[in-house]
Amino acid sequence: xxxxxxxxxxxxxxxxxxxxxxxxxxxxxxxxxxxxxxxxxxxxxxxxxxxxxxxxxxxxxxxxxxxxxxxxxxxxxxxxxxxxxxxxxxxxxxxxxxxxxxxxxxxxxxxxxxxxxxxxxxxxxxxxxxxxxxxxxxxxxxxxxxxxx
Amino acid sequence: xxxxxxxxxxxxxxxxxxxxxxxxxxxxxxxxxxxxxxxxxxxxxxxxxxxxxxxxxxxxxxxxxxxxxxxxxxxxxxxxxxxxxxxxxxxxxxxxxxxxxxxxxxxxxxxxxxxxxxxxxxxxxxxxxxxxxxxxxxxxxxxxxxxxx
DNA sequence: GTGGCTGCAAAGAATTTGCATGGGC
DNA sequence: GCCCATGCAAATTCTTTGCAGCCAC
Numbered sequence: 001x002x003x004x005x006x007x008x009x010x011x012x013x014x015x016x017x018x019x020x021x022x023x024x025x026x027x028x029x030x031x032x033x034x035x036x037x038x039x040x041x042x043x044x045x046x047x048x049x050x051x052x053x054x055x056x057x058x059x060x061x062x063x064x065x066x067x068x069x070x071x072x073x074x075x076x077x078x079x080x081x082x083x084x085x086x087x088x089x090x091x092x093x094x095x096x097x098x099x100x101x102x103x104x105x106x107x108x109x110x111x112x113x114x115x116x117x118x119x120x121x122x123x124x125x126x127x128x129x130x131x132x133x134x135x136x137x138x139x140x141x142x143x144x145x146x147x148x149x
Numbered sequence: 150x151x152x153x154x155x156x157x158x159x160x161x162x163x164x165x166x167x168x169x170x171x172x173x174x175x176x177x178x179x180x181x182x183x184x185x186x187x188x189x190x191x192x193x194x195x196x197x198x199x200x201x202x203x204x205x206x207x208x209x210x211x212x213x214x215x216x217x218x219x220x221x222x223x224x225x226x227x228x229x230x231x232x233x234x235x236x237x238x239x240x241x242x243x244x245x246x247x248x249x250x251x252x253x254x255x256x257x258x259x260x261x262x263x264x265x266x267x268x269x270x271x272x273x274x275x276x277x278x279x280x281x282x283x284x285x286x287x288x289x290x291x292x293x294x295x296x297x298x
Numbered sequence: 299g300t301g302g303c304t305g306c307a308a309a310g311a312a313t314t315t316g317c318a319t320g321g322g323c
Numbered sequence: 324g325c326c327c328a329t330g331c332a333a334a335t336t337c338t339t340t341g342c343a344g345c346c347a348c
Contacts, residue, residue, distance in 0.1 A: 011308085016327080017327090018321085018322050018323070018327060018328070019322080019323095020321075020322070020327090020328060020329080021321095022328080022329070024327085036344075038312095039312080039313080051345085052330070052331095054329070054330045054331065054332090055313090055331080056313090056314075056315080056329080056331075056332090057328075057330070059313060059314070060310090060315095060328080060329085061328090063313095063314095064328095073227070075224040075225065075226065075227070076224065077224065078222070078224065078230070079311095079312090079315090080311085080312065080313090081227070081312090093265065093269050093271045093273070095271065096274065099223045102269065102271070104265065104268050104269055105309085107284040111244060111334095112278075112280075113242050113280070115336055116240075116242065116253060116280045118253065119253050119254060120242050120253055120280075120282075121284075122244065122251070122280070122283060122284055122285070122288075123244045123282045123283040123288045124242070124278070124280050124281070125245065125282045125283070126282075126283050127170040127278065127279060127280045127281065128277070128278070128279050128281070129261075129276065129277070129278045129279075130276060130277050130278075131261075131262070131265045131269075131271070131273050131275070131276045132273070132274050132275050132276060132277070133271040133272045133273040133274045133275075134271060134272040135270075135271055136270045136271070136275070139271075139272045159333090165302095167301095167302060167303070167346085167347050167348070168347080169302095169303060169304080169346080169347070171303080171304070172303085187337095188337080188338080189337085201304095201305070201306095202304085202305080203304070203305045203306065203307095204338090205304085205305075205306080205307090205338090205339075205340080206303075206304055206305070208337090208338060208339070209303080209304085209339085209340095210303090212338095228336095228337090229337065229338090230337090230338090231335085260318090
């Protein structure tokens, strides 16, 4: 496993990362706004362009890119991990019924990290904030099909 | 004396749950403040008192109790799920180095849910807020061993 | 008594890893 | 050419589930 130190220091310049075709397409897949695909969803998509890409490669890249600070790994809900492009601060709403995940615009919450710093002796690096609830479709009527992405 | 256990049993009955020895000990395990054990950690502990309890039982109970709203299932960091007793609002700090999880006192953040309601058409039920950082030991010196609990 | 619970074991889902080969820089 | 990255497949890790007997209520 890559160490955390890498994650901490490597923020902007991905040192020593090669831009392979696989890696580029994986990144492209995460560029579409509002998407928070699972590793398998990324795999299925990229496979349409590189039919013999392996799931292991996808996992390895998602990990490496996440360590390099280029993407973010999300731990939302009980299922698989999800990934999104780390562009600007925003948070997520998660429908507990259908699993859909939506973005909420960047926080009107003041600086959460600052407050956390004042309350612990941890070196605060960041945070994950996820709301849970029912999306419009699920609360209005019959539950929607589970949304894979 | 009036123990937490009494409250536990009182709470369990309305939910239509039977208070088995296994379930009681699992709940006791989560009563210790500041703990956020994984399913396996709970299993290891309870096993000292019920040597032949099965891991499946632990998982089933954690799920049932979580559904009943008596405990909370956490999705922190990359590893296993963790569980804590749902007593009052508080947040967690997660050391990305050693994995330790600490509580932060209840929020000085205002009503996060209210703000989220104003920003989406979801029915907001709740939220999970976790900070990430380095704990004192990890930032001061050599990384600590990964903390299983 | 009965329906929920349990232990056991096997299955399942998600993710990681070893190894030989391939390709970016 | 060096060495990171890949494909493939097996291995791990974590969690769920089927089933027959058991026990709380």
